[in-house]
Amino acid sequence: MRREPHPFSGAIYEEEANGLVRITDEKKGKTGLFTWEGTWVEGDITYADPHMLYLVGAPDLPPEKDIFWTMLPPHETSPKPSFTGNFSRGTEARPKVVGKYVGDPGMETDEGMRSAAHLPQSFFLDNDRKPELIPEVYKLSSPMPGGPVKIPTDRFYKQEYHDLEVEKIWKKTWQMACREDDITEIGDYHLYDIAHLQFIVVRKAEDEFAAYPNACLHRGRRLRECSGKGAREFRCPYHGWSWNLDGSLKELPAEWDFPGVRDDVCEMPKVKVATWNGFVFINPDPDAISLEEYMGPEMLQHYAKTKLQNRYKQADVVKVIRCNWKIAMEAFMEAYHTIATHPQLLLSGGDLSDTRSDVFGNWSRLGHAGLSTCSPHRGIMVPKEHTLAAYHQVADFNRDYLRDHIGDEVEQFSDTELVEQTFNNLFPNFSPWGGWARIVYRFRPHGDNPDECLMQAMLLAPWAEGKPKPPPAPTRYLQADDLWVEAQELGTLAKIFDQDCGNIPQVQLGLKTKQPAYIWYSQYQEGVIRNFHKNYERALGLKESQ
Structure with missing residues (x-):
């Protein structure tokens, strides 16, 4: 069962059954019982630190996963360190230190x-x-x-600030879209969502990436509904218009019925793409630095x-x-x-x-x-x-x-x-x-x-x-x-x-x-x-x- 002292008061927070936490303040001779979500149940302690209640009483990680994140084995086959640094089960190497709050004087x-x-x-x-x-x-x-x-x-x-952010930030700044490892093969693609906007980020060659708005240039239907692998084209499921991975027009069915339209739809609108340290970034602004x-x-x-x-x-x-x-x-x-x-x-x-x-x-x-x-x-x-x-x-x-x-x-x-x-x-x-x-x-x-x-x-x-x-x-x-x-x-x-x-x-x-x-x-x-x-x-x- 989990048990921790509060770092300022020294009061003991101790896990009980059914998500309850018992608090005992021996100095004051008081106790209290709370749900881990913070509801008082009984006792003369009527308010508790919500973050301590969570730490002690909330659903927990299994012991084998209760590991300090920098010490997690990178992979199942990786060696496990002798000290993993969990901090909620009372097994830490360092002693716990309680001290009365005095404030940082600076x-x-x-x-x-x-x-x-x-x-x-x-x-x-x-x-x-x-x-x-x-x-x-x-x-x-x-x-x-x-x-x-x-x-x-x-x-x-306020909605007006969100709308401004879409126009002035999400359409104008560099944003991390995915990892290169997420799209490892030619034709692999990732759908990047930001607000109501969505972009297809694709590996178009061994070391080249491209990005396009996820919308058909005919009637606007999204070309893809989820991320995927091995695409050879982006074909609209609505009427069959399609574009190659490099954004060039592949097919316009019944083109005879769209005289003069080819020049307008011959290329998917390109979104700026760059890579850094294994990440793929996009910027919808064609004039971006x-x-x-x-x-x-x-x-x-x-x-x-x-x-x-x-x-x-x-x-x-x-x-x-x-x-x-x-x-x-x-x-x-x-x-x-x-x-x-x-x-x-x-x-x-x-x-x-x-x-x-x-x-x-x-x-x-x-x-x-x-x-x-x-x-x-x-x-x-x-x-x-x-x-x-x-x-x-x-x-x-x-x-x-x-x-x-x-x-x-x-x-x-x-x-x-x-x-x-x-x-x-x-x-x-x-x-x-x-x-x-x-x-x-x-x-x-x-x-x-x-x-x-x-x-x-x-x-x-x-x-x-x-x-x-x-x-x-x-x-x-x-x-x-x-x-x-x-x-x-x-x-x-x-x-x-x-x-x-x-x-x-x-x-x-x-x-x-x-x-x-x-x-x-x-x-x-x-x-x-x-x-x-x-x-x-x-x-x-x-x-x-x-």
């Missing part, structure tokens, strides 16, 4: 106010045991300038060594969430929420209040060059020498783990690259994590409903360069009422997601009630989100007050 640094746990980036880089291997881009510091900003709530639920220019040199350099194209897609899960796509994405663009949303992480580590953030135009990174060992919100501060020792320990562990999967290639990486678990974001909605973290996010509107979105999570597992990869994992689809833990292939990441998704539908509802009708983003910890909204306002042509 501290003044050369770059402005930071957490009291702040250690400069240079501390980790200067103490790297392989400094010659650190990429130059890792040494850059570029925090979002300015102070806290307020954003109107309208842009998260190149993908490389859009990403910027910092992003290109940051991922150059980790070669995401060599990774194996071991998991791919898409879930409907009852909130706007921006609300869902913002939940993963800051670590500030950890102290409240993921309280179990504080028990055996820091509270992530010292998480670094940098912004570079359309690309931003969060969590770069550091390791969270302190918990200033609980007054638990660790000497920097201890933090450095833990930093080296994590690097050594990851080096040994990766050696089983990529061999001596692991020696090409510095400590900093091996420790890195950076959440990164390319405007508008693509988030491949840095280092060896495996996670890739994508957030999209669910059709034309601004109150719902699709959150996609992939795991790209380490795989040796040149070694044949297994077929990519098929996509699992979860509905709004499904729990992430139903996707056991995500390991403990699924449990983290369920905690996050306990918040964001409630945010969507709360925004419609909130007065005044705006929300705040902080100076530093939410700086990556501020950068997103800066790019968002520029794309939509909005003023700050809109």
